[in-house]
Amino acid sequence: MARYRRCAAALTALIVLGALAWGTGGPAGGQEILKIGAPLAATGADAREGALTKQGYDLWVETVNTRGGIKVGGTAYKAQILYYDDQSKPQISAELTDKLISQDHVSFLLGPYGSPATFADAAIAERYKIPMVESNGAARRIFQQGYKYIFGVLSPADEYASAMLKAAVSLRPRPETVAILSADDLFSLEVANAAKDWAEHNNLKVLYFQKYPVNTPDLSAALTSIKSLHPDVLIGSGHLQESLLIMKQAQTLAVNAKFFGFTVGPTTPDFAKSLGPAAEGVFASSQWTPDVKYSGPIFGSAQDWARLFQIRYGAVPDYHNAESSAGALTLQLAIEKAGSLDPQKVRDVLAALDVVTFYGRIKFNAEGLDVYKPMVAVQIQHGKVATVWPAEIASAKAVYPTPPWNARQ
Amino acid sequence: MNAAAQIALQNAVNGLLIGGTYATVAVGFSLVWGTLNVVNIAHGALVMLGAYVTYWLFSLYHIDPLLALPLTGAALFALGYPLQRFVINQVIRASFLITFLLTFGLDLLITNLALAAWTADIRSVTTSYSGWSLTAGPLALPVVRIASLGIAVLAAALLHLLMTGTRLGSAIRATASDLEAARLMGIPVAHVYALTFALAAATAGIAGGLISLSFPIYPAMGAGYTLVAFVVCVLGGLGSVPGALAGGLVLGLLQTYAAWWLGPNFDNIVAFSVLILVLLVRPAGLFGRARRFRG
Numbered sequence: 011m012a013r014y015r016r017c018a019a020a021l022t023a024l025i026v027l028g029a030l031a032w033g034t035g036g037p038a039g040g041q042e043i044l045k046i047g048a049p050l051a052a053t054g055a056d057a058r059e060g061a062l063t064k065q066g067y068d069l070w071v072e073t074v075n076t077r078g079g080i081k082v083g084g085t086a087y088k089a090q091i092l093y094y095d096d097q098s099k100p101q102i103s104a105e106l107t108d109k110l111i112s113q114d115h116v117s118f119l120l121g122p123y124g125s126p127a128t129f130a131d132a133a134i135a136e137r138y139k140i141p142m143v144e145s146n147g148a149a150r151r152i153f154q155q156g157y158k159y160i161f162g163v164l165s166p167a168d169e170y171a172s173a174m175l176k177a178a179v180s181l182r183p184r185p186e187t188v189a190i191l192s193a194d195d196l197f198s199l200e201v202a203n204a205a206k207d208w209a210e211h212n213n214l215k216v217l218y219f220q221k222y223p224v225n226t227p228d229l230s231a232a233l234t235s236i237k238s239l240h241p242d243v244l245i246g247s248g249h250l251q252e253s254l255l256i257m258k259q260a261q262t263l264a265v266n267a268k269f270f271g272f273t274v275g276p277t278t279p280d281f282a283k284s285l286g287p288a289a290e291g292v293f294a295s296s297q298w299t300p301d302v303k304y305s306g307p308i309f310g311s312a313q314d315w316a317r318l319f320q321i322r323y324g325a326v327p328d329y330h331n332a333e334s335s336a337g338a339l340t341l342q343l344a345i346e347k348a349g350s351l352d353p354q355k356v357r358d359v360l361a362a363l364d365v366v367t368f369y370g371r372i373k374f375n376a377e378g379l380d381v382y383k384p385m386v387a388v389q390i391q392h393g394k395v396a397t398v399w400p401a402e403i404a405s406a407k408a409v410y411p412t413p414p415w416n417a418r419q
Numbered sequence: 420m421n422a423a424a425q426i427a428l429q430n431a432v433n434g435l436l437i438g439g440t441y442a443t444v445a446v447g448f449s450l451v452w453g454t455l456n457v458v459n460i461a462h463g464a465l466v467m468l469g470a471y472v473t474y475w476l477f478s479l480y481h482i483d484p485l486l487a488l489p490l491t492g493a494a495l496f497a498l499g500y501p502l503q504r505f506v507i508n509q510v511i512r513a514s515f516l517i518t519f520l521l522t523f524g525l526d527l528l529i530t531n532l533a534l535a536a537w538t539a540d541i542r543s544v545t546t547s548y549s550g551w552s553l554t555a556g557p558l559a560l561p562v563v564r565i566a567s568l569g570i571a572v573l574a575a576a577l578l579h580l581l582m583t584g585t586r587l588g589s590a591i592r593a594t595a596s597d598l599e600a601a602r603l604m605g606i607p608v609a610h611v612y613a614l615t616f617a618l619a620a621a622t623a624g625i626a627g628g629l630i631s632l633s634f635p636i637y638p639a640m641g642a643g644y645t646l647v648a649f650v651v652c653v654l655g656g657l658g659s660v661p662g663a664l665a666g667g668l669v670l671g672l673l674q675t676y677a678a679w680w681l682g683p684n685f686d687n688i689v690a691f692s693v694l695i696l697v698l699l700v701r702p703a704g705l706f707g708r709a710r711r712f713r714g
Contacts, residue, residue, distance in 0.1 A: 053531065053534055053539075054639065055639060057534065057538075057539030057638075057639070058538075058539040058540060058541060058637070060539075061538065061539060191683075194684050220682045220683055220684070221682065221683070221684045222678075222682075222683035222684055223683070223684060223686075223687060225643060226683065226686070227437070227440075227634060227643060227644075227647075228433075228437045228674070228675075228686075229678075229683060230430075230433035230436070230437065230675065231430050231433055231434075231674075231675045231676070231678035231679045231683065231686075232678060232679075232682075232683045234426055234429045234430055234433060234679070235426060235679060238422055238425065238426050250541050250635075251541050251635040251637065254541065254543055254635040255634060255635060258543075258549070258550075258633065258634075259561075261550040261552070262550060262551075262552045262559065262561030262562075262563070262564065262633075263429075263433075263552070263559045263561070264552060264554070264559045280540055280541050280542070284541065284542060284543035284545060284635065285543065285545060286545045286549075288545075288549075288550055415550070415552075
């Protein structure tokens with residue numbers, strides 16, 4: 011009995027000490043709380059990406075709170091994000107945005123996952139004049155509505171596929187033809203159309219351009235047509251499950267493009283894990299990789315942020331994680347610079363902000379879009395994501411052309 | 420052979436392969452609808468569970484997904500029996516809408532439990548032979564999917580034999596055609612219903628296992644397959660195994676050729692147009708016999 015009591019005492023001491031150590035610089039008792047709202051998919055088609063977004067947001071919350079909170083004038087506020095599950099449905103996301111503002115009285119918003127939800131939520135934020143910093147909706151259309159309260163920290167949709175095509179034409183022998191397969195949704199189509207435009211203006215012949223329904227169970231007919239056209243480059247603009255499907259069916263139907271590239275998929279760890287050796291050599295574009303050479307406030311360098319993420323979640327971060335942390339960080343920097351919790355003042359600071367962070371340069375054009383941060387192209391090499399373009403930050407040389415399926419092990 | 424003919428032939432293969440998958444998904448759905456008069460919205464969720472059982476057996480215990488199929492089927496059988504006996508049987512005499520709502524609720528429940536247990540991560544069963552493909556002239560024949568089609572046909576044949584050649588099959592069919600007479604003849608109706616549902620769940624599990632070999636799996640994957648099963652049943656007619664098989668193959672071929680000629684975005688438009696046409700012209704399905712519904 012005495013032993014248990016000693017044990018319990020030791021444990022209590024440990025917990026108290028731990029709490030004290032954790033608490034140094036952390037929120038003091040009775041600290042004011044700053045509530046920030048985020049409608050975010052926890053269920054439905056975007057649940058996976060929603061979870062990645064939440065990790066990025068939460069890492070920021072934990073970091074800023076252990077460092078004393080958000081400093082506004084003389085007061086330090088403890089950051090708290092109020093999440094509601096929008097079930098991956100834009101109309102529900104918009105209703106929840108309304109609820110966050112009108113019932114929970116949040117002063118600021120962080121974006122949901124995906125362009126359709128961001129598009130819907132931006133209209134609500136605009137109506138209430140509440141600034142929303144978003145990191146996961148890259149469709150240009152969101153920013154073409156004349157809204158003044160929406161700020162996106164990510165490169166716009168047209169960069170997603172063209173970054174890969176720019177990387178492709180830098181390879182030798184220079185590819186000459188391209189096939190494009192796109193999911194039939196706002197974002198994917200915008201990406202695919204931009205890719206088609208870029209290709210046509212840069213001496214790449216577009217042999218095939220088709221869209222398919224999101225979550226389609228089968229793309230063998232499309233891949234059979236593509237196979238007969240022998241394109242050098244195959245670009246898929248869609249979602250993770252579809253990039254997996256395309257690679258699996260390309261393998262079994264022996265579709266031998268020299269360059270397989272996907273806008274979404276290869277940068278998530280699930281991609282290489284699910285496909286195994288068939289994932290080798292696949293290209294993707296990325297908003298960010300830990301190889302980029304940026305450094306800034308709170309999180310330090312890109313490598314520092316990646317290390318912090320790895321410690322906290324035990325996994326290699328993906329760009330969705332990074333851009334989400336960057337979005338939340340941007341909101342913090344704007345609030346602190348404004349020295350006020352007044353939405354209008356923070357909005358004005360956001361519009362004029364120009365700062366370099368671990369994620370890259372954050373500066374918004376008149377539409378609220380960060381067009382000053384370039385995207386990078388990556389390739390899966392030995393099961394890992396390597397940065398291969400632009401050359402000045404590349405961590406590895408691109409392997410090209412991808413060998414035909416029957417020449418692979 | 421010219422290029423267009425090659426593509427046409429390859430698409431015939433593609434269509435039959437995806438059609439075989441559709442047939443395996445639909446056969447259990449058709450059995451439950453035809454026998455119990457329950458449109459089981461949770462059928463796709465059972466397919467999803469089958470895919471996950473196969474996935475976990477493969478990744479935790481390194482059991483080959485094809486060898487694991489009997490285990491997957493048995494696991495889903497064991498789940499299906501009590502689900503019908505103790506849950507759906509409670510409202511089986513209520514109106515069609517009530518059972519419809521109940522299975523809709525079950526679908527939400529199962530899908531969200533799976534989401535909570537396994538997260539929304541997208542997974543895939545990749546064996547050493549996953550990427551194998553035979554070449555026959557200009558045709559590529561994906562080995563795993565050919566094997567899946569073979570197993571699908573085999574499972575359908577076994578189910579057909581069970582339905583037509585055994586006492587259980589007779590009991591199921593007797594219960595479906597005249598409930599009162601079956602009960603008077605001493606058939607334990609609640610038990611037969613539960614067995615029927617369990618059999619359907621087992622085929623859904625096997626379908627899920629086969630799907631996990633070729634397609635990405637995630638908790639929300641089931642909804643699309645419920646829809647597919649529904650269309651196949653309308654095309655092929657209710658409650659018959661050969662009907663489900665034929666309906667599945669027709670749907671697969673239709674979608675594949677539509678995707679080829681009009682683009683992949685048109686596969687469902689064409690499939691549903693044909694569905695409406697069939698409902699107008701032959702409401703009992705392309706291969707179904709006219710069936711009297713009891714009021």
